[in-house]
Amino acid sequence: MALDSNENTDKSISKFESMLKTDDVYFFDAEDFEDIIHYYLNNGKIALGKKAIQIGLEQHPNSLELKLLRVEVLVFEDKFEKAENLLDELQDIDSRNDEIYIQRANISSKKDNHQEAVNFLLEALEISDDNFDIHSLLGMEYLFMDDFESAKRSFMRCVEFDNADYSSLYNVVYCFEFLEDYQGAIHYLNDYLESNPYCEVAWHQLGKMYQAKGMYQEALTSFDFAIISDDSFIGAYFEKGKVLENMGKYNEAIENYExxxxxxxxxSHAYLRIGRCHEKLGNDDLAKYYFYNTVHEDPLLDKGWLAITDFHSRLKNFEKALYYINKAINIDGENPLYWKKAAKIYFQLGNFDEADFAYKQTVDLGNYELKTWMNWAETLKNMGDFNSSIQVLVQGIEFYPEESQLYYKLAGLYLKNKEFEKSKTKIKEAIDINPDNLHLFESEFPELCEIKWLKSLLTGVKKAST
Structure with a gap:
C-alpha cells in the first residue's frame, strides 16, 4: 500500500532530523527537501528550514525550486538585495517561472511599493495557468492601495476557483462594505448561495448586509438559514440577537445571546449585550449583574466599564459611577473615553477642578469632539476662570470653524471678561454663521442681553429674520 503525502513527509522529516542528530549523511530527492522545508517554514522553524535548504542545495545544486525557497527565506529576513540578486540569476535560467515574479512582488510589497508588486503579479499571471494564489496576492496588494474595486474582482476570482475559500469570500464582502455597496453584496451573496445553499458563512454575511440596510426581517431569515446550516455557528446567533435588539424584541435577543x-x-461581548437588553426591559438588577460579568470576563473592554458607569449615572449614583470610571482609568489611563466620562461625572458632582483636569486629559489623548470643547469651556466658566474658558473655545474653533455655538459662547465669555471689542466681533461672526442659534446666547447669558449695544444688535437680527 502506497504512503500518502503526509506519511511521506513525516517519514522524510524523521529521517532528516535523525541525520542532524547523528551527523550521518542521508540522500533525499529534491522533492523531499521541498516538503521538509515547507514543513519547517509553515511551522515557524526558520533555522531548521534554512538548514534543510543548505543541505538540499549541497545535494541538488541546480534545483530551481530549492533556490526559490532560499529566496523566500531571504525575503522573510528582509535581506532584499541578496534575494534580488539570486532572483536575477534564476530569471536568466528560467524567465517563465511565475514564482520568480511572485517573489519579486513580495519584495516590492514589503518595501511598500504596492503598484510595482501588482505589476509583477500581473506578469506572473500572464505566464501561469490563472493561478489561484496569484489572484489572492493581487487582492491583498489592491487592498493595500485602497483599490477596493480591483481587490473585489481578484477575490471573486479566488472564490470561483474554490467556493470553500471563505477567507476570500469574507474579503469580497469587506470590499462591498467599504464601497458601501450593500445591495451589490446582497446580489453577489444570493448568487453564491444558489450553488452553495448550505454555506453558513455566506448566509451569515448576507444577514449582516441586510442588517446594514435596515432590512431586519430579511436579516433574521438569513441568520436562521445560517443556523440551519450549522446549529453551532455562534456568530449567527449573536448577529441575530443584535437584529432582535434593533427591533425592540429584547427577550428574544437575550435568548440568542444566551x-x-x-x-x-x-x-464579554455577549454579557454586555444581555446586560443592555435587561436595562432596556427595566431589569436593573439583572442588567447590573451582566455588566459586572462583562468587565470580569474582559477588564480591558472599554464598553463594559462605560456601561457600568452609565448605569449608575442614569440612577444618579454619581459617586458609584465615579468609582467605576476611575477603576477603568487605572486599567487603561490612555483611553480618552474614560477621561471624558470622568469629566462629566466630576461636573455633576460639582468638582470642577477635577473635571477640568479630566477634560484636559481627554483632549491630550486625542478626543476633539465638539461636545468636549463645549463642556470643558462650561466647566471653566463655572470655576470663574473666563480666560481659560476663552482659550478652550478658541482651540475648539480651530477644529470646528463653522459651529456657531462655539462663537456665541465665546462672545458671551469675552463680554463677561470685559473684552468688549472681541465680544462684538465674535457675536457678529456667530450671527453670520447661523442667526437661528441666537437663542443659545440669550439662554446662556440673559443678563448680558440688556447691554445697550448688544440689545440693539439682537433686536436688529430678530427683525431681519421675521
Missing amino acids: TTISIDDPT
Whole structure:
C-alpha cells in the first residue's frame, strides 16, 4: 500500500532530523527537501528550514525550486538585495517561472511599493495557468492601495476557483462594505448561495448586509438559514440577537445571546449585550449583574466599564459611577473615553477642578469632539476662570470653524471678561454663521442681553429674520 503525502513527509522529516542528530549523511530527492522545508517554514522553524535548504542545495545544486525557497527565506529576513540578486540569476535560467515574479512582488510589497508588486503579479499571471494564489496576492496588494474595486474582482476570482475559500469570500464582502455597496453584496451573496445553499458563512454575511440596510426581517431569515446550516455557528446567533435588539424584541435577543454562551465559553461581548437588553426591559438588577460579568470576563473592554458607569449615572449614583470610571482609568489611563466620562461625572458632582483636569486629559489623548470643547469651556466658566474658558473655545474653533455655538459662547465669555471689542466681533461672526442659534446666547447669558449695544444688535437680527 502506497504512503500518502503526509506519511511521506513525516517519514522524510524523521529521517532528516535523525541525520542532524547523528551527523550521518542521508540522500533525499529534491522533492523531499521541498516538503521538509515547507514543513519547517509553515511551522515557524526558520533555522531548521534554512538548514534543510543548505543541505538540499549541497545535494541538488541546480534545483530551481530549492533556490526559490532560499529566496523566500531571504525575503522573510528582509535581506532584499541578496534575494534580488539570486532572483536575477534564476530569471536568466528560467524567465517563465511565475514564482520568480511572485517573489519579486513580495519584495516590492514589503518595501511598500504596492503598484510595482501588482505589476509583477500581473506578469506572473500572464505566464501561469490563472493561478489561484496569484489572484489572492493581487487582492491583498489592491487592498493595500485602497483599490477596493480591483481587490473585489481578484477575490471573486479566488472564490470561483474554490467556493470553500471563505477567507476570500469574507474579503469580497469587506470590499462591498467599504464601497458601501450593500445591495451589490446582497446580489453577489444570493448568487453564491444558489450553488452553495448550505454555506453558513455566506448566509451569515448576507444577514449582516441586510442588517446594514435596515432590512431586519430579511436579516433574521438569513441568520436562521445560517443556523440551519450549522446549529453551532455562534456568530449567527449573536448577529441575530443584535437584529432582535434593533427591533425592540429584547427577550428574544437575550435568548440568542444566551445560546452563544451555552455553545462555547462566555464572552464579554455577549454579557454586555444581555446586560443592555435587561436595562432596556427595566431589569436593573439583572442588567447590573451582566455588566459586572462583562468587565470580569474582559477588564480591558472599554464598553463594559462605560456601561457600568452609565448605569449608575442614569440612577444618579454619581459617586458609584465615579468609582467605576476611575477603576477603568487605572486599567487603561490612555483611553480618552474614560477621561471624558470622568469629566462629566466630576461636573455633576460639582468638582470642577477635577473635571477640568479630566477634560484636559481627554483632549491630550486625542478626543476633539465638539461636545468636549463645549463642556470643558462650561466647566471653566463655572470655576470663574473666563480666560481659560476663552482659550478652550478658541482651540475648539480651530477644529470646528463653522459651529456657531462655539462663537456665541465665546462672545458671551469675552463680554463677561470685559473684552468688549472681541465680544462684538465674535457675536457678529456667530450671527453670520447661523442667526437661528441666537437663542443659545440669550439662554446662556440673559443678563448680558440688556447691554445697550448688544440689545440693539439682537433686536436688529430678530427683525431681519421675521
